[in-house]
Amino acid sequence: MYQYTEFDQAFVRSRAEQYRDQLQRHLAGGLGDDEFRPLRLQNGWYLQRFAPMLRVAVPYGELSSAQLRVLAKIARDYDRKQDNQLDMSNPGLSDLASLPSGYAHFTTRQNVQFNWIPLQRSADVMDLLASVNMHGIQTSGNCIRNITSDERAGIAVDEIADPRPFCEILRQWSTLHPEFAFLPRKFKIAVTGAVEDRAATHWHDVGLQLLRNNSGELGFRVLVGGGMGRTPVIASTIRDFLPWNQILNYLEAVVRVYNRWGRRDNLYKARIKILVKAEGARFTQEVEGEYQQILEHDGAPHTVSDVELARVSVSFVPPTLSGTTQPVEIPILPLLSERDQLEYERWLQQNVASHKNPALRSVTLSFKRLGFAPGDATAEQLDVAAELAQSFSAGEARVTHDQNLVLPWVAAAALPDLWLAARKAGWARSNIRMLTDMIACPGGDFCSLANARSLPIAEAITQRYQDMDELHDLGEIDLHISGCINSCGHHHSGHIGILGVDKDGQEWYQITLGGSDGSTLSGAATPGKVVGPAFAASEVPEVIEAVLDTYRVYRQCTAGKCETFIDTLRRVGAEPFKIAANGARISTQRTQPDRAAEVLQA
Secondary structure (H helix, E strand, C coil), X not given: CCCCCHHHHHHHHHHHHHHHHHHHHHHCCCCCHHHHHHHHHCCCEEECCCCEEEEECCHHHXXXXXXXXXXXXXXXXXXXXXXXXXXXXXXXXXXXXXXXXXXXXXXXXXXXXXXXXXXXXXHHHHHHHHHCCCCCCCXXXXXXXXXXXXXXXXXXXXXXXXXXXXXXXXXXXXCCCCCCCCCCCCECEEEECECCCCCCHHHCCEEEEEEECCCCCEEEEXXXXXXXXXXXXXCEEEEEEEEHHHHHHHHHHHHHHHHHHCCCCCHHHCCHHHHHHHHCHHHHHHHHHHHHHHHHCCCCCCCCCHHHHHHHHHHHCCCCCCCCCCCCCCCCCXXXXXXXXXXXXXXHHHCEECCCCCCEEEEEECCCCCCCCCCEEEHHHHHHHHHHHHHHCCCEEEECCCCCEEEXXXXXXXXXXXXXXXXXXXXXXXXXXXXXXXXXXXHHHCCCCCCCCCHHHHHHHHHHCCCHHHHHHHXXXXXXXECCCCCCCCHHHCCEEEEEEEECCEEEEEEEECCECCCCCCCCCECCEECCCCEEHHHHHXXXXXXXXXXXXXXXXXXXXXXXXXXXXXXXXXXXXXXXXXXHHHHHHHHXXXXXXXXXXX
């Protein structure tokens, strides 16, 4: 993990001190709401539907055990619904009682969010974060946001080069960049160094893919203009190969062109994807022209030197671990029941990944279980996660794009002990990449932008598919849920996507099929297509079941191995699934006319 220098630490502490002064002046009436708003947003503080929401930056997803423990303390001591002085007797707040507090939420951008911290206590939280080199800087606003990456960065067997040093260099370059503090809209960058794209780079404003050219030289493929929201767009490749040391100069050119020409007159057309789509080749020409200006006229001021790359890379040397670097056979678990043995073997298959070091493994802890929203962890669970990271993974965990936690440095010999500890904590379900390993945004329960609630839908589907035999029979399926068109739940890229929409003041849901995030499992990145009209909340689980039943009918199996849901969908086309989905709606309307209200009240 990157080790903060004295400068880094002083910078984060001073930022927390500045925020405390700003907050005190605001609470004393010296800074009005309009003046304070940009100051709190620049530190990750939003005012959501019922209470402030804090977004904490987790650069490229890496967390230490010490940081997890501080996040647990914040959840326990500060994320308290009752401290926000809400009138629980107010009919408009009647559904608050069922919403949890005292927890953290892992997001698809590898960040951490808290939903119930009172604003008057927010400076204390910033001090706590600063004590472990954390903050909320640039987790909001029209600036370059948190740099994301592959959760297996530095350990994946298919990796060409470790992207983390470059992510850190990008983070340092973009933090408080004076020219890019007020872009037309927010700007998101993802970096991967592996053959398989586990960072969804095609769906970002800028996606960077490390590769080597025919001469063996390291560089980047540069993709620009991806994004979801109202207009889902797949990023275009504007440079097939850029020498690695020119990445900052080239990104400077990309963001300058966007800053100059991006629309500021229309919030919905302000993202760079709209500019790239509208201008096509002209956008690339503008970037190349600006890049040449930076190289020839400005003297290429941001060229990354070998010395600088080496300085940053030192923080990403694999931790010193006892044991061998030779292949290790994974121990079996004695004295288990037949059922437990099956679950352990499934866990090894789904949750455990190979590693550059053949004596180690990468292990995913599943934060998708009944009774919890996807990505949620209580204070107690965060403490347990810190302990597991300390005991089994050199004190490091990583937040994944899919809202889980990965332990990247697990000894193969320790897998039985880790499985037992993870099972005790409730994180050993072998559902990674399966239907219930779904992505979901907080939705209308918390977000003031949402048209509908995501979490009751996620819970209803999770409850229906608790049978692990059935889940493994269905195989690997990406299910993504968003509460509004902003697509924080990435519904566009799900094999099955669910989007909350508003119809005459009521919550309804569109179903999309065939989306992809660009991974090997999903194939080329593509947005899903809507099947039929919107469905009531009560109909959604029935529709999902009908779609999956159709998959079972049409899938092809050979020697006990069946093609995946997405492969079957692409082979036979969407029409049979669309017919099944709409048929389920008619059936539900006949048998359960009042279920919509019941599901939303659950």
